[in-house]
Amino acid sequence: MERDFYQDDANSWTAPLPFRTPRTRLPNNRNQALSRLESLRCTLNKRPEMERHFMDFMQGLFDRDHAEPAPALEEEECWYLPFFGVYHPQKPGNITVVFDWSAKFQGVSLNDVLLKGPNMNNSLIRVLIRFRDEAVAVTADIQQMFHCFQMREDHRNFLRFLWYRNNDPREPVVEYRMKVHVFGNGPSPAVAIFGLRASRELGFDKRIPCDPHVKSFLNDNGCSWVFNPPYSSHMGGSWERMIGVARRILDSQLTQLGSRPLTHDVLTTFMAEVAAIINARPLVPVSSDPDVPCILTPAILLTQKVGAPPTPSGDFGEKDLYRQQWKRVQSLANSFWHRWRKEYLSTLQCRRKWHSTRPNLQQGDVVLLKDPLVKRNQWPMGVIAKVHPSSDGLVRKVEVKVVKDGKAKVYFRSVTGVVLLVSDAVQQV
Structure with missing residues (x-):
C-alpha cells in the first residue's frame, strides 16, 4: 500500500485494491449482477419514493465523476458488483447505495480475494484525551470519505456494475465501473484511513520548509532534534527504562496465561489499566508543604485531574483469572501493579555503572x-x-x-x- 499509494496529476490520491497473494482467478459473474438488477427494478417499481432517491444517488455518482462507462472486455479478469439501497434511521430522506462485495458466485466473492487490512480507527481513549487538549473541541465528518480516493486504473474492472444508460430506467442496461473506492468492501475502511493519514503527513511535511513562522519559532526557542543511535535504547534514560520494565512484566504475564489467551476487549481494558498505573507515578519529590498535598504525575498533565484513579473494591487474585472478564482484568492489573512497584522503584536508586575512567574513542581507532x-x-x-x-x-x-x-x-x-x-x-x- 505504501508503494502504490500516490498523488496523480490531478492532485487526487490513488490507491489500489489489496489483493491476497496467491489467489484464485475470479469468474465472470455478469449474469448474477443482471439478475440482481432485475430484482432491484421490481422493488423500485413498488416503491416510487425509493426509486426517486435511488436515481438521485446514482446521478450524483455520475455528476461527481465517480463512475465511468466501462470499456469493452477482451480476456481481462473482471467482477460485477451487485448493489442495493439502505436508509439511515436518522436520515429517512437520504438513501445510500451499497455495493455487495460479499456476493458469492461459484463459491467465491470479491471480498474473499482481498485483504481486509488492520483496524486503523482511533481508539475511544485517544479521542477522549484529545478533547482535553484545548479549550474548544471541534468534530467534523468527511462526506463520502471512501469516494475521496481514486481507484488505480488497472483495478477498475473489478468494480464494474450494470445500470441504465443516462440514468433512465427506460433506456437499455449498459456497463459502468467505479473510479473510486466504495462503501461495502472489506479493505475500504483501512484504505481510506491509511490514505487520510498519509495525505496529512505528506502535506504537512511539504509545508514545513516553506513556513517562516515555524522556522522562526524553532530558532527563537532553540529547538533542536537529538536522535539516539541505532541499537542504543539505553540512551533514552528513564523513559526507556520504564518501557523495558513494563515490557518484561507484560511478557511474563501474557506468557503465563497459556492456552487461555485474552480477548480483544479484555486486552484493551487491561492495557488501559496498565497505562493508568504507569501514568500515576510521581514526577517530582514529595513536598513537605501542607499547601501542596498532591504529587505531580503524568496523569495530572494528561487529564488535568488531581488524585489517583479509583481502585475497584474487593480482592482479586489468581482465582479470578478464569472467571468473569472484568475480574480477570482486575486480577491482571493487580499483578502488574505489584511487579511494577518492585521493579520501578529500584530504577530510582542512584548508582554508578562505571567504576573507572576510560579514555575516549578517537578518530582513526x-x-x-x-x-x-x-x-x-x-x-x-x-x-x-x-x-x-x-x-x-x-x-x-x-x-x-x-x-x-x-x-x-x-x-x-x-x-x-x-x-x-x-x-x-x-x-x-
Whole structure:
C-alpha cells in the first residue's frame, strides 16, 4: 500500500485494491449482477419514493465523476458488483447505495480475494484525551470519505456494475465501473484511513520548509532534534527504562496465561489499566508543604485531574483469572501493579555503572561492530571516522566507516555498540 499509494496529476490520491497473494482467478459473474438488477427494478417499481432517491444517488455518482462507462472486455479478469439501497434511521430522506462485495458466485466473492487490512480507527481513549487538549473541541465528518480516493486504473474492472444508460430506467442496461473506492468492501475502511493519514503527513511535511513562522519559532526557542543511535535504547534514560520494565512484566504475564489467551476487549481494558498505573507515578519529590498535598504525575498533565484513579473494591487474585472478564482484568492489573512497584522503584536508586575512567574513542581507532544481524562467523570491523563528544567531554556517539561488498559505508553507533581493537595512538607509536 505504501508503494502504490500516490498523488496523480490531478492532485487526487490513488490507491489500489489489496489483493491476497496467491489467489484464485475470479469468474465472470455478469449474469448474477443482471439478475440482481432485475430484482432491484421490481422493488423500485413498488416503491416510487425509493426509486426517486435511488436515481438521485446514482446521478450524483455520475455528476461527481465517480463512475465511468466501462470499456469493452477482451480476456481481462473482471467482477460485477451487485448493489442495493439502505436508509439511515436518522436520515429517512437520504438513501445510500451499497455495493455487495460479499456476493458469492461459484463459491467465491470479491471480498474473499482481498485483504481486509488492520483496524486503523482511533481508539475511544485517544479521542477522549484529545478533547482535553484545548479549550474548544471541534468534530467534523468527511462526506463520502471512501469516494475521496481514486481507484488505480488497472483495478477498475473489478468494480464494474450494470445500470441504465443516462440514468433512465427506460433506456437499455449498459456497463459502468467505479473510479473510486466504495462503501461495502472489506479493505475500504483501512484504505481510506491509511490514505487520510498519509495525505496529512505528506502535506504537512511539504509545508514545513516553506513556513517562516515555524522556522522562526524553532530558532527563537532553540529547538533542536537529538536522535539516539541505532541499537542504543539505553540512551533514552528513564523513559526507556520504564518501557523495558513494563515490557518484561507484560511478557511474563501474557506468557503465563497459556492456552487461555485474552480477548480483544479484555486486552484493551487491561492495557488501559496498565497505562493508568504507569501514568500515576510521581514526577517530582514529595513536598513537605501542607499547601501542596498532591504529587505531580503524568496523569495530572494528561487529564488535568488531581488524585489517583479509583481502585475497584474487593480482592482479586489468581482465582479470578478464569472467571468473569472484568475480574480477570482486575486480577491482571493487580499483578502488574505489584511487579511494577518492585521493579520501578529500584530504577530510582542512584548508582554508578562505571567504576573507572576510560579514555575516549578517537578518530582513526579500529573497532569491532556489535551487530545482532550479522551471520555466523562474520566479524564486521571498521575505522572511526568521526566522534561526537557530549557536553561533559565524554564521547558517547561515533561514526564508523566500514567496507561492505566493496563499498564504503558510514554507520552512526553508540560507544556501547563497538569494541576497541587497536587505538590510533598505538598505531602512531
